[in-house]
Amino acid sequence: MRVYISADMEGISGVVHPSQIDPNGSDYLRGRRLQTGDVNAAIEGALQAGASEVIVNDSHWVQRNILLEDLHPCARLISGSTKRLGMVHGVEGADLALFIGYHAKHGTPYAIADHTWSSSCVDDLRLNGHSIGEFALNAYICGYFGVPVVMASGDQALENEAKALIPGIQVAVVKLATGRWAAECLPLSESRKLIRSCAKEAVSVRNIQPLSPPSPCEVELDLMVTEMADRAEYVPGVHRIGGRTIGFECEDIIKAFEMFRTVVNAASLFTPF
Ligand SMILES: [Zn+2]
Known part of the structure; x- marks a missing residue:
């Protein structure tokens, strides 16, 4: 095993x-x-x-x-x-x-180091309308396999x-x-x-079944400041939803995860102000 x-x-x-x-x-x-x-x-x-x-x-x-x-x-x-x-x-x-x-x-509230992937960039991550953290994101990837x-x-x-x-x-x-x-x-x-x-x-x-990740995956991401969304918007396939919010759609959780990382990397190039 x-x-x-x-x-x-x-x-x-x-x-x-x-x-x-x-x-x-x-x-x-x-x-x-x-x-x-x-x-x-x-x-x-x-x-x-x-x-x-x-x-x-x-x-x-x-x-x-x-x-x-x-x-x-x-x-x-x-x-x-x-x-x-x-x-x-x-x-x-x-x-x-x-x-x-x-x-x-x-x-x-009352959570050690509460954050989602990047404490400087990510305010909220939503997968098909549900707010999720690293635990769910990674558990869905495990479920995919x-x-x-x-x-x-x-x-x-x-x-x-x-x-x-x-x-x-x-x-x-x-x-x-x-x-x-x-x-x-x-x-x-x-x-x-x-x-x-x-x-x-x-x-x-061993009484727990693997999670079934949603497919397709509709992702919305609230970033911390508008400049992060400006930069994330340059990534092909990303659309702007609001001042700090961008979105994208992928066929499965693996592609959604790859897009998420790419978008956060782009957003991380912001100018601290
Ligand atoms: Zn950590």
């Missing part, structure tokens, strides 16, 4: 501040250790449930956060950021997926978002966010135990 792990950083045990997740942050090395520890707990749970192969994709920012030297020796690591499927690159062929250290979408997301870890806001999309998903709530940059954190021994047991349970039970 092949288990795939997508590992973000904002929802990791003990992470509550940009200094722990920004590669230039003063506490970044500590953030990397915390992330590697949570991922190891998920790997242990998956192995206890009978996984024969575990693949971990480092999914945060530069995507070179996880410390290979400290990672469980039974897992392989996809490290680095030039990956076609981004946060879920390498998921094809897996039997199931676990999302570790995930976070709620932009605009969610027939892979169910059976477990996640993060704060209580991520738990709400995950359960609304995938009823029955196991969620290890490792901290209770009291604001964007504050949370009551479980002791590490307790949160790792929780991650291990949720992963073990989710991988043993």
